[in-house]
Amino acid sequence: MNYELLLANRVYSGWGLRVWMIFEHFDIRFEHRIVPLYTDEFSQYKRDHFPARQLPALVVTSDDRQQVIWDSLSIIEFLHENHPSADIWPSNSNARAAARSICCEMHSGYKALRSKMPVNLKQHYKSFEPDAETRADIERLQSLWAWARNEFSSQGPYLFGKQFTAADAFFAPVAARFRTYSINLNEHDQAYCDLLLSHKSAIEYVNLAKTEPWVLDHNEFNID
Ligand SMILES: N[C@@H](CCC(=O)N[C@@H](CS)C(=O)NCC(=O)O)C(=O)O
Numbered sequence: 001m002n003y004e005l006l007l008a009n010r011v012y013s014g015w016g017l018r019v020w021m022i023f024e025h026f027d028i029r030f031e032h033r034i035v036p037l038y039t040d041e042f043s044q045y046k047r048d049h050f051p052a053r054q055l056p057a058l059v060v061t062s063d064d065r066q067q068v069i070w071d072s073l074s075i076i077e078f079l080h081e082n083h084p085s086a087d088i089w090p091s092n093s094n095a096r097a098a099a100r101s102i103c104c105e106m107h108s109g110y111k112a113l114r115s116k117m118p119v120n121l122k123q124h125y126k127s128f129e130p131d132a133e134t135r136a137d138i139e140r141l142q143s144l145w146a147w148a149r150n151e152f153s154s155q156g157p158y159l160f161g162k163q164f165t166a167a168d169a170f171f172a173p174v175a176a177r178f179r180t181y182s183i184n185l186n187e188h189d190q191a192y193c194d195l196l197l198s199h200k201s202a203i204e205y206v207n208l209a210k211t212e213p214w215v216l217d218h219n220e221f222n223i224d
Contacts (some may be wrong), residue, residue: 001082003030003224005075006045008037008055010209012219014119014173015072016056017205021169022076024201026086036214066170073107076166090160092166095152099167102144106170113137117177118219121209127224128181141190142176149188157195164199172196176206 007016007022007117023030035045046053052070058078060067080088112133123207130138137205148159148167159167175193178185184195196202 001060003028004061005030005032006035006049006055006057006059007032009034009214009216010123010205011210011212011214012037012119012216013168014176015054017071017173017176017202018166018169019056019058019075020205021172021199022079022088022166022203025164025199026079026088026167028079028083028086034212035075037216054190073103073115076169080166087163088166089180090152090165092152095160098148098152101166102148102159103167104165105144105172106141106174110137110141113141113174113177117181119173119176120180120219121176121206123220124179124182125180125223126182127182128221130181130183136184139169142186145171145189145192148156157192159192164217170197172199172202178203 003023006017007013007020010016010020020032022028029209035041042055045055046058049057049059049068049070052068054070056075057068057070058075060069060078064138069078071104076088079086112131116131116134117212119127149156152160155162158164159171176190177183178193179197183192197206
């Protein structure tokens with residue numbers, strides 16, 4: 001099987017960061033291409049790969065067929081099924097179920113966090129003040145992390161123990177948001193965010209993001 005990962009502009013794409021970290025951390029061979037959002041290339045991508053509509057998307061080519069898999073969660077599940085020895089999800093089934101629960105919550109919720117604190121890997125705002133809804137999202141996330149650590153990760157440093165899993169990849173974009181918007185965290189959460197953002201694959205993604213030329217005004221804020 002041959003994998004081509006199609007990514008939106010990295011600078012604004014936490015969804016892409018998740019998948020990138022999984023490929024890199026678990027050493028799965030892939031090629032990649034940036035499809036800049038809201039350009040002719042993006043329209044062409046949607047025509048070529050209907051019904052895929054958003055990015056990231058994974059184009060999987062095997063001897064007899066080509067298939068596009070879109071949505072970061074379904075891409076990660078596909079990789080988990082096709083690379084079972086990689087332990088992309090925690091190997092213990094209770095921990096795996098818990099990891100999926102918190103990732104699915106992350107995947108489908110946190111509307112305030114997403115809209116008020118969009119991923120922006122080039123910026124570092126020092127005087128951002130979260131509103132009440134965003135603050136509630138942040139507090140809920142912190143309570144989930146504390147719960148996972150307490151229940152499943154006595155040995156740390158990752159959410160489900162000593163090994164990096166899909167759960168950590170899912171929360172790397174949150175860590176990036178906390179850094180961009182200078183959110184004050186307790187010692188444990190700060191250490192966890194630092195750990196995620198110092199992962200080799202995250203550093204590489206952020207460095208590549210910083211070289212990108214595109215600017216999307218609706219993801220840029222006029223604050224310090
Ligand atoms: N649930 C999707 C969300 C993906 C998403 O929102 N992608 C953004 C780029 S980071 C996108 O494609 N936006 C363009 C659009 O919605 O038209 C996933 O996990 O992959």
